[in-house]
Amino acid sequence: MSIPEKDLSRRTRRSFLAGGIAAAAGYGAYRWIGAGGEEGDIPPVLRRAEEADDAFSHLMFKDTRLAPVFSPAEIGDARANGDIGLDGDPDPDWTLTVEGSQVTLDQIKALPKVEQIVQFKCIEGWNYIMKWSGARFSDFAAKYVASAKPWVAMETPDGAYYVGLDRASAMHPQTLLAYEMNGQPLTRDHGAPLRLLIPVKYGVKNLKRVGKIAFSDQRPKDYWAENGYDYDSGF
Numbered sequence: 001m002s003i004p005e006k007d008l009s010r011r012t013r014r015s016f017l018a019g020g021i022a023a024a025a026g027y028g029a030y031r032w033i034g035a036g037g038e039e040g041d042i043p044p045v046l047r048r049a050e051e052a053d054d055a056f057s058h059l060m061f062k063d064t065r066l067a068p069v070f071s072p073a074e075i076g077d078a079r080a081n082g083d084i085g086l087d088g089d090p091d092p093d094w095t096l097t098v099e100g101s102q103v104t105l106d107q108i109k110a111l112p113k114v115e116q117i118v119q120f121k122c123i124e125g126w127n128y129i130m131k132w133s134g135a136r137f138s139d140f141a142a143k144y145v146a147s148a149k150p151w152v153a154m155e156t157p158d159g160a161y162y163v164g165l166d167r168a169s170a171m172h173p174q175t176l177l178a179y180e181m182n183g184q185p186l187t188r189d190h191g192a193p194l195r196l197l198i199p200v201k202y203g204v205k206n207l208k209r210v211g212k213i214a215f216s217d218q219r220p221k222d223y224w225a226e227n228g229y230d231y232d233s234g235f
Contacts, residue, residue: 075131163205178195
């Protein structure tokens with residue numbers, strides 16, 4: 001059945017007006033999101049949404065809330081992702097700088113060894129289950145750090161990659177300074193000789209090849225938070 005020309009004309013005008021209103025609303029929303037300048041290349045409204053995510057993540061966090069652990073039969077193939085701060089092989093004379101002092105790998109290995117089979121989750125959506133071995137960060141801090149400051153800053157030896165953690169997350173019982181994966185020393189691609197493993201956070205927080213650790217009264221800089229990701233990155 002054909003539509004009368006008069007009705008067709010009315011419908012065409014209505015469609016045009018509706019489309020124009022929708023386009024104007026979309027453009028207005030775009031301008032609103034970007035209004036007021038940007039913070040680290042992130043529009044402020046989007047940054048506020050990320051801050052809301054951070055607040056919710058902090059609300060959910062408890063040191064008794066553990067990431068799931070798995071059986072050896074569930075260990076899969078590890079995926080190497082991200083090489084910022086991993087240029088070249090690790091220094092054979094590597095030491096960890098902590099509050100201006102130097103700590104060797106042997107000193108870290110002398111701390112109680114913890115093994116856990118947990119899932120490593122990438123913010124891109126993939127994951128794998130692996131056995132990690134190392135020292136609890138809390139044991140390390142009790143031995144080598146006198147500071148009670150609320151923030152922890154970590155970076156690679158060259159400073160190219162860096163993360164910030166609130167103290168409670170760093171002291172979580174599953175947070176390790178890991179030096180082995182599946183019973184073998186870490187490889188270069190997985191952060192040799194020492195990496196952060198924090199299974200209650202996404203992979204962007206699991207710093208490879210830790211070179212420096214410092215405690216701070218102010219929230220430290222964080223590589224991916226500066227590039228649009230949530231600072232907390234918990235789940």
